[in-house]
Amino acid sequence: MAGLLEHPGQTPARRSEIANAQRPLAAVLSCADSRTSPEIVFDVGLGDIFAVRVAGNVVDHLVLxxxxxxxxNLKTTxxxxMGHRRCGAVQAAIEAHDNPDVEIGPMLRELRTSVVAAKSMTGDLFENVMRQNVIRVARRLAAENRFAPLISVGKLIIVGAAYDLDTGIVTVIDRT
Ligand SMILES: [Zn+2]
Known part of the structure; x- marks a missing residue:
């Protein structure tokens, strides 16, 4: 595996093909980090991913x-x-937890639960917080009234994943 990107679906022809309607293969909630663009990570093109990005890949009502x-509406199944290694939001949440004087906003508040959970785990703290956050967000989404019935009849799968900036590999860490 050379890890080369093919950049499919980025031609004017593809642009025209999907101009009137979109049928994305997947919806991806990922971090706003400039190194984690899902279209590039998964090597897909225009119209393939419905991307929602916010630092720390947390959920609020707008993301939801x-x-x-x-x-x-688009019937994405x-x-x-997708969380990622070396995530600045995760790091900031760990630092904020250790320093009660730091003022935290909604994003770090969302991550705090995962920091607290990870503190009682063995192994690498950063890795555990990042994974805990992905799993927590994925399961929270799976429990939503708007998604749960679809999951139970096999029309929706929610996957939690971790992206490694160094290798380009996406690892599945949770699945409904
Ligand atoms: Zn990040």
């Missing part, structure tokens, strides 16, 4: 509404929550 559109 966007993902709902992908699943219930795969939803991926």
């Amino acid at each position: 509404e966007s993902l709902d559109f992908a699943v219930n 795969l939803l991926i929550v």
